[in-house]
Amino acid sequence: MANSNYEYVKSFEVEDRLMPSTWIVVRIDGCHFHRFSEDHEFDKPNDERALNLMNSCAMAMLEEFPDIVFAYGVSDEYSFILKKTSQLYERRASKILSLTVSFFSSVYGFMWKEFFPNKKLKYPPYFDGRVVCYPSAKILQDYLAWRQVDCHINNQYNTCFWALVKSGKSKMEAHNLLKGTQTQEKNELLFQQFSINYNTLPAMFRKGSCVFKDKQTSVQEVSLVLDPLTTGKGRRYCEVQRGW
Ligand code: GTP
Numbered sequence: 001m002a003n004s005n006y007e008y009v010k011s012f013e014v015e016d017r018l019m020p021s022t023w024i025v026v027r028i029d030g031c032h033f034h035r036f037s038e039d040h041e042f043d044k045p046n047d048e049r050a051l052n053l054m055n056s057c058a059m060a061m062l063e064e065f066p067d068i069v070f071a072y073g074v075s076d077e078y079s080f081i082l083k084k085t086s087q088l089y090e091r092r093a094s095k096i097l098s099l100t101v102s103f104f105s106s107v108y109g110f111m112w113k114e115f116f117p118n119k120k121l122k123y124p125p126y127f128d129g130r131v132v133c134y135p136s137a138k139i140l141q142d143y144l145a146w147r148q149v150d151c152h153i154n155n156q157y158n159t160c161f162w163a164l165v166k167s168g169k170s171k172m173e174a175h176n177l178l179k180g181t182q183t184q185e186k187n188e189l190l191f192q193q194f195s196i197n198y199n200t201l202p203a204m205f206r207k208g209s210c211v212f213k214d215k216q217t218s219v220q221e222v223s224l225v226l227d228p229l230t231t232g233k234g235r236r237y238c239e240v241q242r243g244w
């Protein structure tokens with residue numbers, strides 16, 4: 001009874017249920033990972049250990065939250081797709097977002113040693129997140145294509161940039177050389193100057209990673225729009241079926 005005078009404060013809480021019958025996408029992104037990757041001496045432009053750590057966190061997410069049917073990751077970000085019918089925490093946005101981001105961040109720190117056995121974690125890594133609902137498979141496909149185009153553009157630029165820097169150019173020179181160049185010119189530069197065939201670089205670097213469970217029907221629905229490239233242990237690298 002003593003509490004009843006104060007219960008009115010609950011009326012200030014806002015309703016934040018996500019739209020029903022839509023794909024829920026949670027995108028998690030490392031906070032200040034530019035600095036974090038420098039401080040922990042990640043390989044440039046891609047650190048396989050760091051990417052595999054992100055992939056393992058994503059796998060742990062699929063185990064912890066069974067409504068996640070598909071996940072796509074690149075660099076310091078990962079997108080998680082929850083099935084349309086999900087009733088996870090009654091679809092309350094703040095619950096879903098806070099719990100998934102918190103879980104992912106914890107697992108990242110928890111598994112760090114497994115991927116960087118000789119590197120001390122200097123400070124706690126943390127992630128931000130956002131949640132968006134998509135009403136159709138087409139829009140969901142476009143969402144994933146958007147993230148994958150970003151992966152391609154950044155990776156191709158970074159591959160050229162670091163090849164130039166490692167060959168003795170200053171960062172400013174490398175930046176100026178690449179300014180305004182198109183995809184084909186970057187591929188030529190890599191091939192002519194560094195004998196690198198961009199298309200043969202690891203798919204995980206060029207296209208990102210994805211994680212999904214095989215046996216759920218809802219997963220198959222999503223995988224229709226995706227083309228898994230290679231199969232690993234419960235993990236696949238994929239290509240969104242859409243050119244850029
Ligand atoms: P906020 O997300 O806004 O906090 O910024 P951020 O510093 O995390 O940068 P952003 O998310 O835009 O980009 C991720 C950054 O992480 C990249 O720019 C890189 O500096 C770094 N990063 C991610 N993956 C790797 C990697 O495999 N190797 C290296 N060297 N750096 C990486």
Ligand code: MG
Nearest residue numbers: 029030031033
């Ligand atoms: Mg980031």
